[in-house]
Amino acid sequence: MSEKDVSSLKVNQDRLIGDIHHTCQWGTGERWGTASTETGMSRLSLSDADKEARDWFVATTKDLGCKTTVDAMGNIFAVRPGLNNNVPPTFAGSHLDTQPTGGRYDGILGVTAAVEMLKVLNENWVETEYPVGVVNWTNEEGARFPISMVSSGVWAGAIAQDHAHNLVEVGGGTATMKSELERIAYLGSVPASHASTPMAAHFELHIEQGPILEAENRKIGIVKGVQAYRWFTITVRGGDCHTGTTDFKNRADALLAASKMILQSHRAATKAKALASTGILTLRPGSTNTVPGTVRFSLDIRAAKDETVEALEEQLKRDFAAIAAGEDVGNLNEGGTPGKRCEVEWRTDSVSEAINFHEDCISCVTESARGIFGDRAEDLTKSMISGAGHDSVYTSKRVPTSMIFVPSKDGVSHNPVEYTSPEDCALGAQVLLGAVLRYDRMRAA
Amino acid sequence: MSEKDVSSLKVNQDRLIGDIHHTCQWGTGERWGTASTETGMSRLSLSDADKEARDWFVATTKDLGCKTTVDAMGNIFAVRPGLNNNVPPTFAGSHLDTQPTGGRYDGILGVTAAVEMLKVLNENWVETEYPVGVVNWTNEEGARFPISMVSSGVWAGAIAQDHAHNLVEVGGGTATMKSELERIAYLGSVPASHASTPMAAHFELHIEQGPILEAENRKIGIVKGVQAYRWFTITVRGGDCHTGTTDFKNRADALLAASKMILQSHRAATKAKALASTGILTLRPGSTNTVPGTVRFSLDIRAAKDETVEALEEQLKRDFAAIAAGEDVGNLNEGGTPGKRCEVEWRTDSVSEAINFHEDCISCVTESARGIFGDRAEDLTKSMISGAGHDSVYTSKRVPTSMIFVPSKDGVSHNPVEYTSPEDCALGAQVLLGAVLRYDRMRAA
Numbered sequence: 001m002s003e004k005d006v007s008s009l010k011v012n013q014d015r016l017i018g019d020i021h022h023t024c025q026w027g028t029g030e031r032w033g034t035a036s037t038e039t040g041m042s043r044l045s046l047s048d049a050d051k052e053a054r055d056w057f058v059a060t061t062k063d064l065g066c067k068t069t070v071d072a073m074g075n076i077f078a079v080r081p082g083l084n085n086n087v088p089p090t091f092a093g094s095h096l097d098t099q100p101t102g103g104r105y106d107g108i109l110g111v112t113a114a115v116e117m118l119k120v121l122n123e124n125w126v127e128t129e130y131p132v133g134v135v136n137w138t139n140e141e142g143a144r145f146p147i148s149m150v151s152s153g154v155w156a157g158a159i160a161q162d163h164a165h166n167l168v169e170v171g172g173g174t175a176t177m178k179s180e181l182e183r184i185a186y187l188g189s190v191p192a193s194h195a196s197t198p199m200a201a202h203f204e205l206h207i208e209q210g211p212i213l214e215a216e217n218r219k220i221g222i223v224k225g226v227q228a229y230r231w232f233t234i235t236v237r238g239g240d241c242h243t244g245t246t247d248f249k250n251r252a253d254a255l256l257a258a259s260k261m262i263l264q265s266h267r268a269a270t271k272a273k274a275l276a277s278t279g280i281l282t283l284r285p286g287s288t289n290t291v292p293g294t295v296r297f298s299l300d301i302r303a304a305k306d307e308t309v310e311a312l313e314e315q316l317k318r319d320f321a322a323i324a325a326g327e328d329v330g331n332l333n334e335g336g337t338p339g340k341r342c343e344v345e346w347r348t349d350s351v352s353e354a355i356n357f358h359e360d361c362i363s364c365v366t367e368s369a370r371g372i373f374g375d376r377a378e379d380l381t382k383s384m385i386s387g388a389g390h391d392s393v394y395t396s397k398r399v400p401t402s403m404i405f406v407p408s409k410d411g412v413s414h415n416p417v418e419y420t421s422p423e424d425c426a427l428g429a430q431v432l433l434g435a436v437l438r439y440d441r442m443r444a445a
Numbered sequence: 446m447s448e449k450d451v452s453s454l455k456v457n458q459d460r461l462i463g464d465i466h467h468t469c470q471w472g473t474g475e476r477w478g479t480a481s482t483e484t485g486m487s488r489l490s491l492s493d494a495d496k497e498a499r500d501w502f503v504a505t506t507k508d509l510g511c512k513t514t515v516d517a518m519g520n521i522f523a524v525r526p527g528l529n530n531n532v533p534p535t536f537a538g539s540h541l542d543t544q545p546t547g548g549r550y551d552g553i554l555g556v557t558a559a560v561e562m563l564k565v566l567n568e569n570w571v572e573t574e575y576p577v578g579v580v581n582w583t584n585e586e587g588a589r590f591p592i593s594m595v596s597s598g599v600w601a602g603a604i605a606q607d608h609a610h611n612l613v614e615v616g617g618g619t620a621t622m623k624s625e626l627e628r629i630a631y632l633g634s635v636p637a638s639h640a641s642t643p644m645a646a647h648f649e650l651h652i653e654q655g656p657i658l659e660a661e662n663r664k665i666g667i668v669k670g671v672q673a674y675r676w677f678t679i680t681v682r683g684g685d686c687h688t689g690t691t692d693f694k695n696r697a698d699a700l701l702a703a704s705k706m707i708l709q710s711h712r713a714a715t716k717a718k719a720l721a722s723t724g725i726l727t728l729r730p731g732s733t734n735t736v737p738g739t740v741r742f743s744l745d746i747r748a749a750k751d752e753t754v755e756a757l758e759e760q761l762k763r764d765f766a767a768i769a770a771g772e773d774v775g776n777l778n779e780g781g782t783p784g785k786r787c788e789v790e791w792r793t794d795s796v797s798e799a800i801n802f803h804e805d806c807i808s809c810v811t812e813s814a815r816g817i818f819g820d821r822a823e824d825l826t827k828s829m830i831s832g833a834g835h836d837s838v839y840t841s842k843r844v845p846t847s848m849i850f851v852p853s854k855d856g857v858s859h860n861p862v863e864y865t866s867p868e869d870c871a872l873g874a875q876v877l878l879g880a881v882l883r884y885d886r887m888r889a890a
């Protein structure tokens with residue numbers, strides 16, 4: 001296809017937005033406005049609602065003439081044939097699972113925009129040089145099974161399939177990824193692997209989930225890489241005791257220690273110009289008049305460089321051990337009463353290294369945006385780093401990869417009010433379409 | 446009965462300990478040793494296990510010739526007739542419910558020792574002047590339904606029966622006290638009230654739950670009163686957001702704020718020579734990569750004087766509001782990054798005022814201990830204040846009341862390893878028996 005032919009293809013904004021909201025009937029979340037589409041989403045991976053969204057994806061891509069397969073992690077690959085089908089497809093995709101209190105765009109936009117790409121190709125009778133695919137990755141969020149992007153990680157060979165299958169859902173349940181894949185009938189027989197399901201490249205459209213594009217009045221983020229992050233589960237063990245009869249010096253209060261650790265992680269991250277966050281905290285036994293003997297919490301630390309994340313991890317390991325032992329870290333003990341020592345234990349749940357995307361893919365995205373914006377491309381696009389992880393982190397370990405961002409209202413994500421305007425969604429989908437077709441042409445050249 | 450007759454009556458230690466462990470077959474908790482009795486207890490109020498323990502209490506007291514009735518809070522009163530039955534009975538009692546990770550003695554000792562008293566009276570054909578009763582109070586712990594001593598509180602007219610009936614279990618369930626009373630068939634038709642079920646006096650044997658008696662090598666605590674305490678539920682509201690894409694200054698992190706509040710409550714209580722404890726903390730949405738938008742935690746504050754508790758409450762209301770607003774309290778913001786404001790809301794769950802027990806009851810306990818220890822009474826007993834609340838707090842608002850403490854190993858309670866030796870349990874039961882009989886004689890005099 002010539003540059004002119006590519007530029008003449010237009011995504012259908014209403015159809016795209018229609019697909020987004022259609023799929024949001026499964027797992028509809030908290031309402032935040034009066035319109036029917038003004039709700040968040042709550043579609044945890046491998047839940048019944050996720051199964052329904054998957055069924056839609058399979059039926060829709062099959063209707064569009066794709067060959068659709070499911071692998072052992074429940075990743076779904078839909079392939080539209082090209083003129084030459086002896087080589088791997090160029091893929092576009094993202095994920096249909098959401099946070100427990102997520103929004104309508106995170107992941108969903110990337111999948112529906114890729115499906116819209118198939119629709120545009122079909123209605124224009126476009127024949128690509130090579131096959132073009134759309135992929136829906138399983139449990140990208142890591143919200144239910146506590147490794148984000150776990151299934152693209154297995155595909156890339158970075159995470160063992162057995163380890164992923166045995167991941168237990170957070171929050172005290174007993175379901176594993178494998179048991180839930182079986183339950184909803186999405187445990188495919190093909191191993192989840194780049195060897196079994198090869199790709200030529202992976203493009204992903206995603207909402208920015210941060211405030212930069214909006215603040216700078218730009219429309220498209222050309223994503224050059226992703227910051228590093230690590231997830232941990234920290235267990236603090238003290239001793240249960242009576243709140244009314246046990247004076248402070250006789251307590252090993254696991255929650256008081258955990259509170260100091262959470263505060264210290266915030267301070268140390270501030271100093272390191274990094275991020276540290278705790279999103280999950282559970283305690284036992286959970287009674288108003290019993291000092292908690294056990295507290296378990298998640299810790300998510302991030303920074304642009306792997307070294308920064310590693311150094312912060314080492315720092316916090318020292319700090320938490322000192323806090324548990326009753327030593328004074330950062331004057332946190334000041335004005336309090338020294339108690340008995342607690343024990344602290346770290347478990348590393350996942351490590352996502354800093355990533356640089358592939359020049360070829362980045363240039364296809366850049367050219368695609370230039371094709372749309374012309375002279376204004378300089379003003380309307382921004383080269384940037386992603387704060388969040390994405391399946392593209394793992395695909396980029398095996399194949400040329402890059403991403404496209406569109407603005408998030410107020411920079412908000414992982415929240416029901418997450419919002420990106422229909423115009424911006426369609427612009428992102430248009431850039432995606434152009435990038436995939438340019439990559440197809442680049443392969444042929 | 447003469448002093449000599451009273452002194453000749455002896456509780457049966459093996460039978461008492463047998464009863465304790467027999468009833469601990471219902472709701473057996475975590476194992477901490479190898480012997481069959483070396484486990485904790487997990488018998489939340491109005492659970493199936495609690496129903497079984499209640500059924501035992503009803504059957505046992507009926508077998509011992511008592512008239513046994515249940516009131517609308519599920520309090521169970523067993524009465525053994527005296528020579529003159531036109532007046533209210535002198536009661537001994539405590540509670541059979543436990544903490545979720547509690548021990549075998551808290552409450553259970555008081556009820557089984559009162560049952561042992563009935564057995565001793567029966568086997569010795571003792572005729573008391575007036576009737577003698579044994580009572581099992583419902584949900585003393587406040588661990589399942591979040592007001593401690595709620596049912597003696599209703600009996601005393603200090604808590605409205607409807608309010609108590611509508612209490613919802615902690616931890617996210619929907620069961621209420623009334624629905625659970627109905628479910629286990631312990632919703633009696635008599636209103637829970639001192640008017641419907643009058644008492645002449647209330648004696649309660651309990652484990653100390655603190656370290657003092659053991660540390661001072663004393664056997665019996667003569668309890669003169671109970672410290673004041675208040676329970677609150679604090680809700681902190683910020684906003685859910687993405688942990689990877691939201692910088693610290695754009696977060697309203699409800700858990701970071703709650704961590705500061707918990708630390709500040711500990712510092713302020715230290716300064717006020719009071720206690721502050723958080724035993725329950727839940728958050729939403731509960732995902733590793735979402736900053737929690739809502740945190741809810743319990744706060745239990747205690748001190749010997751009502752004024753101290755009130756002043757600490759006022760202080761913490763100011764401090765928590767300032768922390769939520771992002772102001773620096775006690776340098777807790779130092780080294781961190783200021784974020785967006787949170788909101789904080791207090792709910793008062795219960796207020797238990799400082800209590801002074803009745804001179805008559807205290808002197809019956811003192812004499813009973815003197816009858817047992819003779820010259821050594823001075824060394825082996827201690828006049829003390831209870832750190833924990835007990836049903837005796839509420840009975841003392843209506844009738845002469847006092848309590849007897851026995852030592853707790855290492856001062857530990859609300860913990861599976863809670864332990865009091867068989868000898869000490871029996872000594873406490875012996876003092877209880879003597880105190881009730883002395884009170885009966887005092888009434889007649």
Ligand SMILES: NC(=O)NCCC(=O)O
Pocket residue numbers: 106140141142148149209387388389390687689734
């Ligand atoms: N995009 C996104 O929210 N991915 C989840 C992984 C992460 O926490 O960064």
Ligand SMILES: NC(=O)NCCC(=O)O
Pocket residue numbers: 242244289551585586587593594654832833834835
């Ligand atoms: N004795 C006892 O643990 N009672 C529960 C009420 C309290 O927390 O003090």
